[in-house]
Amino acid sequence: MGKTILKNATVVNEGQIFTADILLEGKIILKIDSHIASNGAKEINLEGKYVLPGVIDDQVHFREPGLTHKGTIATESRAAVAGGITTFMEQPNTHPQTTTIAKLEEKFEIARQSAFANYSFLFGGTNDNLEELKKLDKNACSGVKLFLGSSTGNMLVDNEEVIEKIFRNTEMVISAHCEDEATIRKNMALYTERYGDDIPMKYHPLIRSEEACYLSSSKAISLAEKTGARLHVFHVSTGAETSLFRNDIPLEQKKITAEVCIHHLWFAEEDYETKGTLIKWNPAVKTAADRDQLWKALLDDRIDVVATDHAPHTLEEKDKVYTSAPSGGPLVQHALPAMLENYHSGKIGLEKIVEKMCHNPAKLFQIEKRGFIKEGYFADLVVVDLNDTWKVTKENIAYKCGWSPFHGNSFHSKISHTFVNGHLAYENGRFSEERNAMRLTFNR
Missing domain, CATH: 2.30.40.10 (Urease, subunit C, domain 1)
Known part of the structure; x- marks a missing residue:
C-alpha cells in the first residue's frame, strides 16, 4: 500500500x-x-x-468452528468493520471448544485466512484442562475465559479447587462470566413448575437474577484478591455489582476490572414485552434502575470497558419457547452507533466513548500499538x-x-x-x- x-x-x-x-x-x-x-x-x-481509533471489542462469539449456520469469522468480522470495530477477541465456546493449545491455533489459522478485522482469541478454562492452560504462553492470545455460570456451549467451571488453581497459575487476564449456577437452577425449577417450557420472557431476569450475578461476581473478586490473579468481569448487568469495583486508581494499576455490554446499557425489562427472546441474553437484561446504575459506574470509571458480547443465532432458533430459545444476539455492526446515540442525548462524551471502547481494551489486555x-x-x-x-x-x-x-x-x-x-x-x-x-x- x-x-x-x-x-x-x-x-x-x-x-x-x-x-x-x-x-x-x-x-x-x-x-x-x-x-x-x-x-x-x-x-x-x-x-x-x-x-476515532478503531473500536476494540473484547467479547464476541463468531461461531466458528462448528456453528457456522449462525455466523463465521468472515461474516461477523465483516459486519464488525461496518460498525467501526477493527479488532475483536473471540470466545472459546465453539464446537470443538477452544480448550487446548492445538484448537486455539486452529482458530488463529481460520482467522488468518478469513478475518476482515484484527483478531485474537480467549483460551477456555475447564474443570480438567489446567495442565494445558499452564503450557499457554502469556503472549499467545488475549487471555483466559472462565464460565462461572452456564451459558451457550456448556463450559461451566464449577470445581472450586480447580478455579483457585487456575487463578494461581496464569499471568494472563482471566475474563469471567459470573452467574451463580445453584441460584439459577433453583429459580429455573420454580418457574418451570409453574409454566412448563413456555415461561414468559419477563421472568428471565428473575431466573438469572441479581442475586445470581452478585454472588458469583463477589466470589470471583474475593478469590482474585486472595490469589493476586488478574480478573476481568465480563458483562456486568446489575447495579449491585457495580459496588464491587474501584475507581480510585488508574486502570493500569487495577488487578480487578469490569466490562458492560451495549444491550445492558440500552434495553431494560420493559422491552421484553415487544422484543421477547430477541433480547434474551445471559446475564439477563434487568431493570431500568440497574441500567441507570451501570451508566453511573461507567461514567465514574468503576466500569472500564464497553463491549458487545455479539452472539448470533438464527431467527428460527430464537423463535422457540423460553427453555429452548438460545441466549445471545448480534451487535457488532450497531454498537458504536448505539453509543453515539447516547452522546447525542448528552449522556456521555465522545472522549469517554473512545476511552471505554478503544483506549481501555488496549490498555487492559496490553495490546501492542492499537487503540489510539x-x-x-x-x-x-x-x-x-x-x-x-x-x-x-x-x-x-x-x-x-x-x-x-x-x-x-x-x-x-x-x-x-x-x-x-x-x-x-x-x-x-x-x-x-x-x-x-x-x-x-x-x-x-
Whole structure:
C-alpha cells in the first residue's frame, strides 16, 4: 500500500478533540499534523467528520468452528468493520471448544485466512484442562475465559479447587462470566413448575437474577484478591455489582476490572414485552434502575470497558419457547452507533466513548500499538458522520443471521469509513473484499 492523507479530520483521542491531517503509510500512522502536504499521496477529505481509533471489542462469539449456520469469522468480522470495530477477541465456546493449545491455533489459522478485522482469541478454562492452560504462553492470545455460570456451549467451571488453581497459575487476564449456577437452577425449577417450557420472557431476569450475578461476581473478586490473579468481569448487568469495583486508581494499576455490554446499557425489562427472546441474553437484561446504575459506574470509571458480547443465532432458533430459545444476539455492526446515540442525548462524551471502547481494551489486555491515534501505531481508524441519520433495516444488516435487536431503530450517526491496518476496509456501505487483518500482539 502507498500513502493516504486524511485531510481536515476532527480527531478524538486521549481526552482531546482537535482538527488535524493524518498520514497513513502501509499499515502505520506515519504523521499527525495540522497540515500535511500530499506529495502524491491519496487524499480523503474528512471535513466535518470525526476520526476515532478503531473500536476494540473484547467479547464476541463468531461461531466458528462448528456453528457456522449462525455466523463465521468472515461474516461477523465483516459486519464488525461496518460498525467501526477493527479488532475483536473471540470466545472459546465453539464446537470443538477452544480448550487446548492445538484448537486455539486452529482458530488463529481460520482467522488468518478469513478475518476482515484484527483478531485474537480467549483460551477456555475447564474443570480438567489446567495442565494445558499452564503450557499457554502469556503472549499467545488475549487471555483466559472462565464460565462461572452456564451459558451457550456448556463450559461451566464449577470445581472450586480447580478455579483457585487456575487463578494461581496464569499471568494472563482471566475474563469471567459470573452467574451463580445453584441460584439459577433453583429459580429455573420454580418457574418451570409453574409454566412448563413456555415461561414468559419477563421472568428471565428473575431466573438469572441479581442475586445470581452478585454472588458469583463477589466470589470471583474475593478469590482474585486472595490469589493476586488478574480478573476481568465480563458483562456486568446489575447495579449491585457495580459496588464491587474501584475507581480510585488508574486502570493500569487495577488487578480487578469490569466490562458492560451495549444491550445492558440500552434495553431494560420493559422491552421484553415487544422484543421477547430477541433480547434474551445471559446475564439477563434487568431493570431500568440497574441500567441507570451501570451508566453511573461507567461514567465514574468503576466500569472500564464497553463491549458487545455479539452472539448470533438464527431467527428460527430464537423463535422457540423460553427453555429452548438460545441466549445471545448480534451487535457488532450497531454498537458504536448505539453509543453515539447516547452522546447525542448528552449522556456521555465522545472522549469517554473512545476511552471505554478503544483506549481501555488496549490498555487492559496490553495490546501492542492499537487503540489510539498515535504516530507509529497501526492505522486502525473509524470515520463517523455525527449528522447522517439512517434506519436499521433488513437490507442493511450485515450479520449472517440477518436480524438485529435494533431493527427499526434510527441512528443519528453513521460510520462512513473504516481503516484496518491502513487499508480502507469499508466505505459508505461498500466493503473491500481484500483482507488486511492481523493477529494481535501484546506487550506483557
